[in-house]
Amino acid sequence: MxxxxxxxxxxxxxxxxxxxxxxxxxxxxxxxxxxxxxxxxxxxxxxxxxxxxxxxxxxxxxxxxxxxxxxxxxxxxxxxxxxxxxxxxGIQLQYIQGDIYSAEEKKKREEAYKKKEAIQALLDFALTFFQLQEFPDKFRKVRKFTLEVLDQYKIGYAPHGNKLLEALRKNQYSIELAIEAGLIGRNDEKEEYDYFRGRVIFPIFDRWGKVLAFTGRTDAYYFKSEEEDLKKNKKHVPQKYFNSPDSVWEKGKNLYALNIAKDHINKLDYAILVEGTTDVMRLAEHEYFNAVAPCGTAFTDDQIALLKKHTLNVCIIADNDISKKAGKKGKGVESMESHAIRLLHEGFRRVEVIIPPVEGQDPDGYLKVKRKDEVDKFINSRMSFLDEYLLNYCTAQGALGAVEKTEVIRWAGEIIENIPDDLFRQSAYENLCRQWKPFNQYKLPKKAKEVELPKNIGKESMDDFFEFDFYEKDNCYYTYEKRGERRICAFTMQYLYFVVTDDIPLYVIKFQNTFGRSTIKAFTTDETIVASEFRKQVSRLYGRFLFEGREEDLNRINLKLRKGVKKADEPQQIGYNIEHDFYIWGNGILYNNELLKANEFGVVEVKFPLKSEEDFLKVGNDTVIDLAGKDYLIESPEVARNDLGDKLTTLIESNQVNILKYFFLPFADTKGLANNVDGSAQKLFTLNMNNKINFEKWAELLNKVHGEHAKLMIGYYMMSLFRDIIYKHNNSYCPLLSLFGPPGTGKSTAGRSLARMWGSNHCEEEGMNINNDTTRGIESHVDKFQNAIIWINEFSRNIEKDRVGKLELLKTFAGGSERKTRSTKNYKSNNAKNRNGTIISGQDSVNFDPGLHDRCIPLKFEPVEHNKEAFTTLKGFEENGLCTQVTAELLRYRKVVEKKYTETAKKVRAELERRLKIELDKGRMSYFPDERIILNTESVVAPIVLFSDLLKYPFTVEQVYINAIENIRYKVSIKKSNNEVATFFSVVAAAGLVYGNHYKIEKENDGTGRMKLFLRLRLIMPLYRSASQRQGMSPFNESDIKDMLLMHKAAVETEKVEEKYKLGDRSKGVNFPRINKTNTSALVMDYGILAEDGLDVLNQEVNDYAKDQQTTSSYSKKTETTKSKTKEMQKTIEGTAHPLDDFFKTDKIKLTHFLKSYKLKKGGTDADAKKYLQQLIDKGYASQVRHDWAELNQKKETIKVSHDTILKILKG
CATH class of the missing domain: 3.90.580.10 (Zinc finger, CHC2-type domain)
Known part of the structure; x- marks a missing residue:
C-alpha cells in the first residue's frame, strides 16, 4: 500500500x-x-x-x-x-510492505492516531486555560490592545508557578503527553513544571484554525532599559520569547494568523508581511486583518508557497533598525530586503515595502499611538520594492564611490536577473536602466543560442531576435530553436492605440498577413496576453490569419510592439472638459476655436503646447511629443533635453513643442471598436461650424419669436454654457428653467430652440418625456454632458405621485448633488451628477411643490401671435445644426467669464436688490424676496450684463432688468399666497373631510363655467387641528386661516357676476343637499386657480370638471387686490396691538434659535438677522415670520418668549 x-x-x-x-x-x-x-x-x-x-x-x-x-x-x-x-x-512513491497492515502495524497506527488526538485535546485545553487567566496590569498599560483583538487572536497568559500543571492533573490529563506536547517540562530531578511561566501566550494555528503550538513572551521586561536594569542588578533575565519545542510542530510550515488573514487576503488580493505577532495584532486594531508573520523563524520556502496559494501581492513592513549615525542597515531592514527578493524570485508580482519613519521602532511600537487615518496614510505610503526602494538605494549607494556603485549594480542586477517571468524581468530591467543611468552597464545575460538565422531578414530583425527572441520575415514572425526555425504566426502586427474606455481597456491593432491582406481590430487586454484567447480572436479575422505560437512568444511580441503605443482616454462626459480646457462634441473636440475631428476609430489628437523647459521636464516618461511637426517618443525628458541642448529652447519659443494626447470618442467610432457602447445621445451633440449665423442674428430671431421671454432664455443659455463657473460662484447651485402654459403657446418650441444650440437634434424632437423615461434613464442621460442644456418635457402635477423619484431628482439637478446609478448594459455603478442647465416644460407649473418652485425660473407661456417669418428662419437654422456655431462663438469668451463673472454678479445683485427695495417700498410686492429667488435671477442676468460690451443684443440691459424684476414679482406673488395656503390644504387633505358635508366642488350658473370649492371652515377646524397635531405642526387659529384663504388669488373675484355668485366669504345662501343644509355659510374659491398652484388636493365627486376649462385671472388685478387687503389688515393691527402678539400667544418660539437658523440658511450676522426680523415686525408680516420660522427652525427647539423680551433683545 x-x-x-x-x-x-x-x-x-x-x-x-x-x-x-x-x-x-x-x-x-x-x-x-x-x-x-x-x-x-x-x-x-x-x-x-x-x-x-x-x-x-x-x-x-x-x-x-x-x-x-x-x-x-x-x-x-x-x-x-x-x-x-x-x-x-516527480514525487517518489513510498509503499508500506504488504497489501494489508499487520496486526502489530495496525495497532501502532491506531495508537499513533489516538495519541495525536489526545495531544490535540491537551493543546485545546491549554488554549482555554491561558485565555481564562488575567493579564498583568503592565501588559495592558504597555501594549494597549483592545479586548476584541486579544479575543480574536486568542491571546492568553501563563501565570507564574505551575498553575497549568495543577489544572492538567485536576482534569486527569496525561502529564507524559503534556510533556510531549511542549506544555510541561521536567528537570534533572525529575520534577515537572509549567513550560510557559510568567508569559503572555500567543497561540499558533494552522490555516484552518487548529491550534498547533504556542509562543510565550516574558512579562519580566518590556523595554531595553528594563532588561539592562535586571542585568545591572544581577537578576535573572528571562529569555524574551519561548516557543513550543520543535519536536511538537514544524515552525517553517505555518504562518502566524493565516487562519484569520486568509479570507481577507483572498478578498483584497494582497497580504501584509511583518516580523512579530504583536505587529499583526496592532494592524488588526486598525482593521487591517490581512497581516501574517513567520512563526519565530526565518521566512521559509514552505511559508512562501503557503502565501502563494492566496495572493501574488505582498507588502512587507520592516522593523526600523537603520542607524542614521552609522549609516547602516540593521537586521530588520536586511530581513525585509531578503523577504522581498525571495518573493520576487518565487514569482510574486507586486512586492511593496514600508519602513516606519521612527528609528528603532517596529510596526507595533510605531502604530500603537496612531489614529486610524494616520495608519491608513502609513499603509498607503508603501513603495514598490523594484520601482522605488531598489532605485532609491541604488542611487544613494552609487553616489558614495566607484566600489559601492559597482557592488550595488551587481546586487540589483542579480535581483532582476532571477525574476522568473520573462516579460516582468525585462520590464523591471528597462525601468531601472531608465531611472538610474549607471545600471545600463549591467547586461541581462542571454541564453546561449547556436543559431544560424536566415541571411535575408535584415539587421533590425536580427536585433529583435537577440533582444526579444523573435524576428520578422515575409510578413510573419519566427523564432529559432534547437530544431531550427519555428513560425509563430502568419502575420505581423502594429499597435495603433491603447484605448482606455469606460468599460474595458482595448488595444487597437493592425494585422497584415503573409498574403498581403490587412485588417484592424480592437482586442481587450486579456485577449492580447492569453495565447488561447488571442488565437481565438485572430481566427475570427477574415482571411488567412493564423497564430501558432505559445504564450511566451506572445509576451515577447508584446514587449517589443507595445513600446510607444499611443494611449487614448475616453472622457467621462462630453461638453466642457475642465481638466484640458476644451469642449467635446459628438464629432470632435473644439480646442482654441478649431474643431479637431475624430478619425475613423473615434480618436482625436490634441496638441498641448509646452511653454518652458520646466514644463518639458515635467512630462512623464514614454510620452509622445510633437517636435517641429514630427512625433517622437520621449523615454526620459532629462535625456531628451540634454540631447536637444539649446535647440529645445528655440523650439519652445517658436511654439513647436507640443505634448500629444489622444482622446477616444466611442460615439464617433465608425469601425465599431467599442461595439457595446450606445452613444446615440452623444452622436446628436454635433458641431456644425459655419458663417451663416452668428450670435447677433440668432438673438434677434429668438427675440422676434419668443418676445419678452427671449431675454431670460438667452441669459439661461449663457448660464448653461458656462455653468461650472456660475455653479461654483453660487456655492454649488444653478437654477432650473420652468416653461409652462396651455398647449400651442410655444413652450416646447422655446425648449427646443435652446436645446438646438448643441446639435440639430440634441435632446431629440420633443425632449426627454418625464412620464415615459425612468429615473435611472434620466440620470444616465444627464450624466453624459457638461455645460450644456438638458430638456425635460411633458411635466405635469401627476409627477407628484412619484415624489420620491423624479420630483426629488429634479431638485438635485439644481444643486448638482451626486446620486448612485447603475448602467443596465455593462453592470457598472457610477455617481450620476447633473452638470448642465435644465429646462422643465409642460402644461403645469412647478408651483405645487415649494422645493422645486424655489429652484426654478418660471416663464409662463400664453397664446400669442408668432412672427412667422422669423420662426421659419430660426427653425431652418436649428434643423440643420447651424445654431451650434453660436455656441462655438461664445465659447471663445470663456477666459473673460472666468475673470469677470464674480465682479459682474456682485454688481447685478446690488442692482436687483436696489430695484426690489423700490418695488417693496411702493407696495408692488408684499415682502422682500428670498435669497434663492434673487440668486436664480442673478444667475441669468449676470451673463447678459457681462457680455453686453462683447455682443450685440436686440434689447437693452435696462429692459433685461425690467423683465427680471417682473419675473421676481410674479414668483413672489405665487409664493406669498401659496406658502401658508399650501400648508393648510396639505393638512386637511389628510384630515378625513367628507365630501358633501365639510366641502363640495361644483359649478354655479354664473355664466363663467368655473369649478368652485365650497369650504365649511368652522366645521373643518376641529379636524384640521387634530391633523396638525398628528403631523407635529402648530395649527393656525380659525381667523388666521380664514384671512389666509381670502387673501389667496383663488378667493379674489375678478369676474363680473351677481353678488350671490362671487368668490370669497358667503355668510348664507350655500346649499349642501346631502346633509339637508340649504342656506348655510361657506368660503368659496376658484378650484381651477387652486389647481394651477397644485392645491387641488380634495377629492372631486363631479364628472364635468376639465382642466382645459381653467381660467386664469389677470395677474396685475389680483396683485392689486392682495395689496389692498394687506394694507387694510396692517391698519387694523396697528390700531389695536403689536402685530406679533397673536403670533407669540399661539406659537412657541425661541428668538436665539430663530436668529441662529436664519444665519445658517442665509448667512450674515446676528445684527443682520435681527434687522430682518425687525423689518418684518415693522411691516406687520406676522405670517411671514411664522413661515420663516417653520422653514428655518429644523431642530424645533421651542420655549415661550414674552413680547417685552422680544423688543428688548431687538433694541439691544
Whole structure:
C-alpha cells in the first residue's frame, strides 16, 4: 500500500498544478477558470480555488480536490490517481510492505492516531486555560490592545508557578503527553513544571484554525532599559520569547494568523508581511486583518508557497533598525530586503515595502499611538520594492564611490536577473536602466543560442531576435530553436492605440498577413496576453490569419510592439472638459476655436503646447511629443533635453513643442471598436461650424419669436454654457428653467430652440418625456454632458405621485448633488451628477411643490401671435445644426467669464436688490424676496450684463432688468399666497373631510363655467387641528386661516357676476343637499386657480370638471387686490396691538434659535438677522415670520418668549 507520507505529499501539491496539466487555466483574481474537461462547452464554467484546494465544474456538476479530479477525469481508483499524480509531479512513491497492515502495524497506527488526538485535546485545553487567566496590569498599560483583538487572536497568559500543571492533573490529563506536547517540562530531578511561566501566550494555528503550538513572551521586561536594569542588578533575565519545542510542530510550515488573514487576503488580493505577532495584532486594531508573520523563524520556502496559494501581492513592513549615525542597515531592514527578493524570485508580482519613519521602532511600537487615518496614510505610503526602494538605494549607494556603485549594480542586477517571468524581468530591467543611468552597464545575460538565422531578414530583425527572441520575415514572425526555425504566426502586427474606455481597456491593432491582406481590430487586454484567447480572436479575422505560437512568444511580441503605443482616454462626459480646457462634441473636440475631428476609430489628437523647459521636464516618461511637426517618443525628458541642448529652447519659443494626447470618442467610432457602447445621445451633440449665423442674428430671431421671454432664455443659455463657473460662484447651485402654459403657446418650441444650440437634434424632437423615461434613464442621460442644456418635457402635477423619484431628482439637478446609478448594459455603478442647465416644460407649473418652485425660473407661456417669418428662419437654422456655431462663438469668451463673472454678479445683485427695495417700498410686492429667488435671477442676468460690451443684443440691459424684476414679482406673488395656503390644504387633505358635508366642488350658473370649492371652515377646524397635531405642526387659529384663504388669488373675484355668485366669504345662501343644509355659510374659491398652484388636493365627486376649462385671472388685478387687503389688515393691527402678539400667544418660539437658523440658511450676522426680523415686525408680516420660522427652525427647539423680551433683545 502507498505510504501516508506519499499521500500527504500529493495533497500538499497546489491543485492548479495538478489540474493545469489537463485544463488551460486562466487566472482571474484569486481563482482560475477554464473549459470543462468533462463536457463539450463554448464558455468556460470550470473553476479552481487554490486557497481551498478544490475545483468545481458547473456544466457536469463535478467537484473535489486534486486527487478527486484525476479520479473523475480518468476513471482511476484513489491509488491509481495517487500514482498518476506522483509520476506527473516527480514525487517518489513510498509503499508500506504488504497489501494489508499487520496486526502489530495496525495497532501502532491506531495508537499513533489516538495519541495525536489526545495531544490535540491537551493543546485545546491549554488554549482555554491561558485565555481564562488575567493579564498583568503592565501588559495592558504597555501594549494597549483592545479586548476584541486579544479575543480574536486568542491571546492568553501563563501565570507564574505551575498553575497549568495543577489544572492538567485536576482534569486527569496525561502529564507524559503534556510533556510531549511542549506544555510541561521536567528537570534533572525529575520534577515537572509549567513550560510557559510568567508569559503572555500567543497561540499558533494552522490555516484552518487548529491550534498547533504556542509562543510565550516574558512579562519580566518590556523595554531595553528594563532588561539592562535586571542585568545591572544581577537578576535573572528571562529569555524574551519561548516557543513550543520543535519536536511538537514544524515552525517553517505555518504562518502566524493565516487562519484569520486568509479570507481577507483572498478578498483584497494582497497580504501584509511583518516580523512579530504583536505587529499583526496592532494592524488588526486598525482593521487591517490581512497581516501574517513567520512563526519565530526565518521566512521559509514552505511559508512562501503557503502565501502563494492566496495572493501574488505582498507588502512587507520592516522593523526600523537603520542607524542614521552609522549609516547602516540593521537586521530588520536586511530581513525585509531578503523577504522581498525571495518573493520576487518565487514569482510574486507586486512586492511593496514600508519602513516606519521612527528609528528603532517596529510596526507595533510605531502604530500603537496612531489614529486610524494616520495608519491608513502609513499603509498607503508603501513603495514598490523594484520601482522605488531598489532605485532609491541604488542611487544613494552609487553616489558614495566607484566600489559601492559597482557592488550595488551587481546586487540589483542579480535581483532582476532571477525574476522568473520573462516579460516582468525585462520590464523591471528597462525601468531601472531608465531611472538610474549607471545600471545600463549591467547586461541581462542571454541564453546561449547556436543559431544560424536566415541571411535575408535584415539587421533590425536580427536585433529583435537577440533582444526579444523573435524576428520578422515575409510578413510573419519566427523564432529559432534547437530544431531550427519555428513560425509563430502568419502575420505581423502594429499597435495603433491603447484605448482606455469606460468599460474595458482595448488595444487597437493592425494585422497584415503573409498574403498581403490587412485588417484592424480592437482586442481587450486579456485577449492580447492569453495565447488561447488571442488565437481565438485572430481566427475570427477574415482571411488567412493564423497564430501558432505559445504564450511566451506572445509576451515577447508584446514587449517589443507595445513600446510607444499611443494611449487614448475616453472622457467621462462630453461638453466642457475642465481638466484640458476644451469642449467635446459628438464629432470632435473644439480646442482654441478649431474643431479637431475624430478619425475613423473615434480618436482625436490634441496638441498641448509646452511653454518652458520646466514644463518639458515635467512630462512623464514614454510620452509622445510633437517636435517641429514630427512625433517622437520621449523615454526620459532629462535625456531628451540634454540631447536637444539649446535647440529645445528655440523650439519652445517658436511654439513647436507640443505634448500629444489622444482622446477616444466611442460615439464617433465608425469601425465599431467599442461595439457595446450606445452613444446615440452623444452622436446628436454635433458641431456644425459655419458663417451663416452668428450670435447677433440668432438673438434677434429668438427675440422676434419668443418676445419678452427671449431675454431670460438667452441669459439661461449663457448660464448653461458656462455653468461650472456660475455653479461654483453660487456655492454649488444653478437654477432650473420652468416653461409652462396651455398647449400651442410655444413652450416646447422655446425648449427646443435652446436645446438646438448643441446639435440639430440634441435632446431629440420633443425632449426627454418625464412620464415615459425612468429615473435611472434620466440620470444616465444627464450624466453624459457638461455645460450644456438638458430638456425635460411633458411635466405635469401627476409627477407628484412619484415624489420620491423624479420630483426629488429634479431638485438635485439644481444643486448638482451626486446620486448612485447603475448602467443596465455593462453592470457598472457610477455617481450620476447633473452638470448642465435644465429646462422643465409642460402644461403645469412647478408651483405645487415649494422645493422645486424655489429652484426654478418660471416663464409662463400664453397664446400669442408668432412672427412667422422669423420662426421659419430660426427653425431652418436649428434643423440643420447651424445654431451650434453660436455656441462655438461664445465659447471663445470663456477666459473673460472666468475673470469677470464674480465682479459682474456682485454688481447685478446690488442692482436687483436696489430695484426690489423700490418695488417693496411702493407696495408692488408684499415682502422682500428670498435669497434663492434673487440668486436664480442673478444667475441669468449676470451673463447678459457681462457680455453686453462683447455682443450685440436686440434689447437693452435696462429692459433685461425690467423683465427680471417682473419675473421676481410674479414668483413672489405665487409664493406669498401659496406658502401658508399650501400648508393648510396639505393638512386637511389628510384630515378625513367628507365630501358633501365639510366641502363640495361644483359649478354655479354664473355664466363663467368655473369649478368652485365650497369650504365649511368652522366645521373643518376641529379636524384640521387634530391633523396638525398628528403631523407635529402648530395649527393656525380659525381667523388666521380664514384671512389666509381670502387673501389667496383663488378667493379674489375678478369676474363680473351677481353678488350671490362671487368668490370669497358667503355668510348664507350655500346649499349642501346631502346633509339637508340649504342656506348655510361657506368660503368659496376658484378650484381651477387652486389647481394651477397644485392645491387641488380634495377629492372631486363631479364628472364635468376639465382642466382645459381653467381660467386664469389677470395677474396685475389680483396683485392689486392682495395689496389692498394687506394694507387694510396692517391698519387694523396697528390700531389695536403689536402685530406679533397673536403670533407669540399661539406659537412657541425661541428668538436665539430663530436668529441662529436664519444665519445658517442665509448667512450674515446676528445684527443682520435681527434687522430682518425687525423689518418684518415693522411691516406687520406676522405670517411671514411664522413661515420663516417653520422653514428655518429644523431642530424645533421651542420655549415661550414674552413680547417685552422680544423688543428688548431687538433694541439691544
Amino acid at each position: 502507498i505510504a501516508n507520507e506519499t499521500i500527504e505529499a500529493v495533497k500538499n501539491i497546489p491543485i492548479e498544478d495538478i489540474v493545469g496539466r489537463h485544463v488551460d487555466l486562466k487566472r482571474k483574481g484569486k481563482y482560475y477558470f477554464g473549459k470543462s474537461p468533462f463536457t463539450e462547452e463554448k464558455t468556460a464554467s470550470f473553476s479552481v480555488t487554490p486557497s481551498r484546494g478544490i475545483f468545481k465544474c458547473f456544466s457536469s456538476e463535478k467537484s473535489g480536490d486534486g486527487i478527486s479530479f484525476i479520479q473523475q477525469l480518468k476513471g482511476f481508483s484513489f491509488t491509481d490517481a495517487i500514482k498518476d499524480i506522483c509520476q506527473s509531479q
